[in-house]
Amino acid sequence: MTFFQVEKLSIAFGGLEALVDVDFQVQKGTIFAIIGPNGAGKTTLFNCINGIYSPDKGLITFNGQEIQGKKPDRIAKLGIARTFQNIELFSRLNTMENLMLGRHTFMKSGLFHGAFMWGRRSFAGREEVTHRRKVEEIIDLLDLQAVRDKLVGGLPYGTQKRVELGRALALEPKLLLLDEPSAGMNSEEKQDMIFWIKDIQDELGVTILLIEHDMKMVMDISERILAINFGSAITEGTPEEVQRHPGVLKAYLGEDEAVGDIT
Numbered sequence: 001m002t003f004f005q006v007e008k009l010s011i012a013f014g015g016l017e018a019l020v021d022v023d024f025q026v027q028k029g030t031i032f033a034i035i036g037p038n039g040a041g042k043t044t045l046f047n048c049i050n051g052i053y054s055p056d057k058g059l060i061t062f063n064g065q066e067i068q069g070k071k072p073d074r075i076a077k078l079g080i081a082r083t084f085q086n087i088e089l090f091s092r093l094n095t096m097e098n099l100m101l102g103r104h105t106f107m108k109s110g111l112f113h114g115a116f117m118w119g120r121r122s123f124a125g126r127e128e129v130t131h132r133r134k135v136e137e138i139i140d141l142l143d144l145q146a147v148r149d150k151l152v153g154g155l156p157y158g159t160q161k162r163v164e165l166g167r168a169l170a171l172e173p174k175l176l177l178l179d180e181p182s183a184g185m186n187s188e189e190k191q192d193m194i195f196w197i198k199d200i201q202d203e204l205g206v207t208i209l210l211i212e213h214d215m216k217m218v219m220d221i222s223e224r225i226l227a228i229n230f231g232s233a234i235t236e237g238t239p240e241e242v243q244r245h246p247g248v249l250k251a252y253l254g255e256d257e258a259v260g261d262i263t
């Protein structure tokens with residue numbers, strides 16, 4: 001059974017066809033990248049996968065189950081988490097609190113209710129202890145100890161991106177969608193991000209769908225790549241195949257104008 005599969009996925013906004021018959025398959029445990037110029041439809045694809053948009057047509061199958069059109073919280077419960085192109089965190093909460101919020105889909109007794117209302121020995125109290133333990137593991141994995149009690153709004157951009165990654169991991173996803181995780185980072189921060197993503201793949205066995213503009217990063221870490229433009233697939237293949245595909249070169253370098261950044 002294919003771990004994750006998209007078939008003939010299409011969605012239009014008014015007259016604009018944002019995705020047209022997009023097809024691809026992702027094998028378990030791999031890193032699969034989606035590239036394409038700005039406006040190609042990459043984020044729209046993620047929005048269809050995690051239920052923010054309901055596609056007009058097509059199938060999205062995760063672990064043998066069709067998920068297209070399901071609500072975002074249902075899809076999250078099935079084990080699909082994401083980060084956003086523009087960081088979406090609670091800037092006035094600290095790192096620990098943001099990661100605890102990432103676990104809300106697991107919480108039976110309501111967020112932060114436990115320890116305050118009923119004490120540590122109650123069910124809610126024990127439940128919170130379990131969640132905190134899980135979150136501490138993520139803090140260790142992503143090396144966030146130094147900022148665990150700091151308000152997220154005041155952290156450097158690269159660190160906020162890492163906290164957002166942690167919040168997604170707090171859901172214990174089987175499939176993780178990363179929308180431009182290295183956007184706006186300097187080269188050292190980008191190197192770090194590559195390291196964290198590899199770690200998540202290797203140590204947690206999470207399958208990763210990655211939207212990324214930095215071509216070097218994409219070539220370094222992905223097993224397979226889907227290139228799209230104007231909502232349609234240009235090609236899908238290994239980094240070597242995609243890199244030298246004429247349609248990909250044209251989409252990025254364009255004959256009349258450069259429409260995206262290639263680095």
Ligand SMILES: Nc1ncnc2c1ncn2[C@@H]1O[C@H](COP(=O)(O)OP(=O)(O)O)[C@@H](O)[C@H]1O
Nearest residue numbers: 013016018036037038039040041042043044045
């Ligand atoms: N909710 C929406 N309403 C109208 N148009 C949208 C909406 N979401 C995305 N689009 C359009 O779909 C196209 C693809 O956008 P997007 O998926 O964000 O591109 P990318 O992430 O590849 O840069 C763009 O032309 C964008 O303006």
Ligand SMILES: [Mg+2]
Nearest residue numbers: 042043044085
């Ligand atoms: Mg986008």
